[in-house]
Amino acid sequence: MAEKKGTYYITTPIYYPSSKLHIGHTYCTVMADAMARFKRLSGYDVRFLTGTDEHGQKIQDIAKNKNVSTQEYVDEIVDGIKELWKTMEISYDDFIRTTETRHVERVQEIFKKIYEKGDIYKGEYEGWYCTPCESFWTETQVEDGKCPDCGRPVQKAKEEAYFFRLSKYQDRLLDLFENNAEFLQPETRRNEMIKFVKQGLDDLCISRSTFDWGIKVPMDEKHVIYVWLDALSNYITALGYPDDPELYEKYWPADIHLVGKEIVRFHTVIWPAMLMSMDLPLPKQVLGHGWLLLEGGKMSKSKGNVVDPVVLIDRYGVDALKYFLLREYTFGQDGVYTNEVMLRRMNFDLANDLGNLLSRTVAMIQKYNGGFVPDAKGSNETDEDLKEVAIGAAPKVEEHMNKFQYSLALEEIWVLIRRANKYIDETMPWVLAKEEGDKEKLDTVLHNLAESLRIVSVLIHPFMHNTSGKMRKQLGLWYKEVEWEDAFTFDMMSGEQVAKGKQLFPRLDIDKELEELEKMQGPSEEENIELELKPEIVYDDFDKIDFRVGTILTAEKHPKADKLLVFQVKMGTEKRQIISGVAEDFTPEEMVGKKVIVVANLKPRKLRGLESKGMLMFAENGKRCEIVTTIADDGCVVD
Numbered sequence: 001m002a003e004k005k006g007t008y009y010i011t012t013p014i015y016y017p018s019s020k021l022h023i024g025h026t027y028c029t030v031m032a033d034a035m036a037r038f039k040r041l042s043g044y045d046v047r048f049l050t051g052t053d054e055h056g057q058k059i060q061d062i063a064k065n066k067n068v069s070t071q072e073y074v075d076e077i078v079d080g081i082k083e084l085w086k087t088m089e090i091s092y093d094d095f096i097r098t099t100e101t102r103h104v105e106r107v108q109e110i111f112k113k114i115y116e117k118g119d120i121y122k123g124e125y126e127g128w129y130c131t132p133c134e135s136f137w138t139e140t141q142v143e144d145g146k147c148p149d150c151g152r153p154v155q156k157a158k159e160e161a162y163f164f165r166l167s168k169y170q171d172r173l174l175d176l177f178e179n180n181a182e183f184l185q186p187e188t189r190r191n192e193m194i195k196f197v198k199q200g201l202d203d204l205c206i207s208r209s210t211f212d213w214g215i216k217v218p219m220d221e222k223h224v225i226y227v228w229l230d231a232l233s234n235y236i237t238a239l240g241y242p243d244d245p246e247l248y249e250k251y252w253p254a255d256i257h258l259v260g261k262e263i264v265r266f267h268t269v270i271w272p273a274m275l276m277s278m279d280l281p282l283p284k285q286v287l288g289h290g291w292l293l294l295e296g297g298k299m300s301k302s303k304g305n306v307v308d309p310v311v312l313i314d315r316y317g318v319d320a321l322k323y324f325l326l327r328e329y330t331f332g333q334d335g336v337y338t339n340e341v342m343l344r345r346m347n348f349d350l351a352n353d354l355g356n357l358l359s360r361t362v363a364m365i366q367k368y369n370g371g372f373v374p375d376a377k378g379s380n381e382t383d384e385d386l387k388e389v390a391i392g393a394a395p396k397v398e399e400h401m402n403k404f405q406y407s408l409a410l411e412e413i414w415v416l417i418r419r420a421n422k423y424i425d426e427t428m429p430w431v432l433a434k435e436e437g438d439k440e441k442l443d444t445v446l447h448n449l450a451e452s453l454r455i456v457s458v459l460i461h462p463f464m465h466n467t468s469g470k471m472r473k474q475l476g477l478w479y480k481e482v483e484w485e486d487a488f489t490f491d492m493m494s495g496e497q498v499a500k501g502k503q504l505f506p507r508l509d510i511d512k513e514l515e516e517l518e519k520m521q522g523p524s525e526e527e528n529i530e531l532e533l534k535p536e537i538v539y540d541d542f543d544k545i546d547f548r549v550g551t552i553l554t555a556e557k558h559p560k561a562d563k564l565l566v567f568q569v570k571m572g573t574e575k576r577q578i579i580s581g582v583a584e585d586f587t588p589e590e591m592v593g594k595k596v597i598v599v600a601n602l603k604p605r606k607l608r609g610l611e612s613k614g615m616l617m618f619a620e621n622g623k624r625c626e627i628v629t630t631i632a633d634d635g636c637v638v639d
């Protein structure tokens with residue numbers, strides 16, 4: 001093993017166990033895993049943390065809707081997440097759940113510390129709340145009733161609450177962004193945050209009292225701690241802070257918090273301010289990566305078009321998926337996922353370039369030299385060129401990896417792979433092997449190819465360790481540990497005995513695969529529905545209905561009926577009350593702000609004592625009903 005270079009602490013966001021994870025979460029975790037493996041291989045003492053963020057209103061609402069206890073609900077989803085990471089061989093050192101006692105107690109200690117510092121006070125919160133983002137917004141930040149981050153409707157919140165003096169840290173935060181360019185990358189994210197902080201920071205509401213799924217405020221148990229304060233603390237509670245500080249002292253401050261761009265604000269404003277309040281060191285760097293988007297507009301789980309990594313892994317293997325995610329997308333930028341782009345990468349880069357190079361080389365060493373790698377005998381310009389590319393790759397990979405440019409790092413490795421394939425075409429070993437050929441030259445060629453492949457097996461190890469292992473088995477290197485330094489030398493293969501193995505990656509029939517994937521990823525629920533229609537009506541019946549567009553201003557449960565929701569709906573200048581029997585399908589919060597279609601001329605009637613004037617349009621969709629809205633209001637982010 002390489003000499004230890006120091007510690008390296010890297011974290012992913014702790015994901016909400018609100019439903020199964022999708023390819024977007026996988027993307028972030030795969031990046032963190034590759035970096036952890038790369039740093040370990042380069043000699044660092046690495047700590048890699050991931051986990052789940054289990055408290056908050058969103059999770060409580062979902063569990064309630066499903067009629068299971070919140071703990072039961074999260075337990076099941078978290079089991080699935082751990083299973084996914086096991087399948088993907090994610091090499092985390094610790095997995096923290098925010099419902100674990102170790103975390104709960106330490107968060108309460110953290111709250112007390114900030115309180116004792118004088119940075120927490122009690123007041124009343126009045127403003128807006130975005131439940132999907134678990135985020136507070138002021139009147140001026142809310143855009144047209146929508147969350148400025150995710151664009152979904154926000155709800156009014158008015159409750160007694162504790163506040164954190166975030167405003168006190170405004171100048172220090174600005175100083176941090178302006179004078180420490182490394183703290184937040186990429187640059188675009190840094191500029192966004194400078195702008196955000198310059199607009200002025202309000203004190204932050206850090207407790208909720210209208211639901212109870214959270215960590216209790218230690219000095220006032222009516223309140224639960226705001227889920228982001230709870231969640232952000234995981235990065236140090238998992239290290240034992242404050243009561244068992246051995247790991248904390250060893251690994252904190254973190255080297256990297258790897259997060260999606262939408263949660264950079266929490267990690268670079270709230271989290272540093274909390275740490276400043278506790279007089280603790282700040283993480284060295286926060287990196288905001290881009291999103292994976294799907295083409296074709298809106299994506300939602302109910303449509304069935306969220307990309308499930310398990311389907312891809314079952315079909316193509318863990319390494320192929322990891323390679324695709326790391327190679328295809330540029331760090332920091334958004335990228336569009338399509339099955340076709342993925343399949344092409346797998347075919348061209350993996351099956352053709354890498355797979356063929358290995359199988360041709362092993363086959364030639366067996367055929368022309370009895371399966372043993374010969375010594376090199378002399379060297380000409382072509383040989384030197386290959387050698388230069390081979391031993392020049394590792395420093396370039398290091399350089400790109402130090403900037404989190406996974407795609408460029410892999411591209412450097414493929415420059416070598418493609419160079420080696422070209423070397424075979426240039427040197428034509430099958431001609432050198434003929435009777436009138438040149439055995440010495442042939443030996444050199446076989447040797448150089450084996451060396452190049454050995455180097456590739458080291459370089460790809462952090463990204464695709466299984467493939468690296470399979471290559472090393474075929475190259476006869478199964479008994480040797482992978483050492484990063486070995487990528488810098490070109491003289492280790494003489495005498496090794498190669499062994500033919502299975503193709504590393506099968507060649508895929510892209511059209512057939514596209515068809516298969518489409519079947520597996522769809523069809524959507526809608527297409528599966530067996531229609532059982534009511535009797536036909538004539539046009540005149542339909543024409544009697546007066547449809548209008550309205551906006552839901554408020555929504556609440558009917559005080560006397562569990563199944564009913566009471567809406568206040570604005571239509572032009574008119575405001576009216578409409579009652580619908582959809583409380584089992586929707587929470588009041590998710591309805592507020594929606595633009596809906598109203599049957600405006602339906603005769604008013606009383607429903608359990610309250611008048612309903614008109615009807616909102618809902619449509620049956622298999623197991624649940626859907627609200628009929630105007631144009632879809634979500635973007636096309638996978639969520």
Ligand code: ME8
Pocket residue numbers: 012013014015016017023024025027028053231232233234258259260261262263290291292293637638639
């Ligand atoms: O925000 N493309 O959890 P979360 C790329 N619990 N990455 C994506 C993605 C996409 N389409 N969708 C999700 C939370 N991600 C909080 C975090 S941390 C103290 C608390 C990734 O389950 C991306 O890394 O919503 C994003 O930041 C994260 O999943 C959000 O996961």
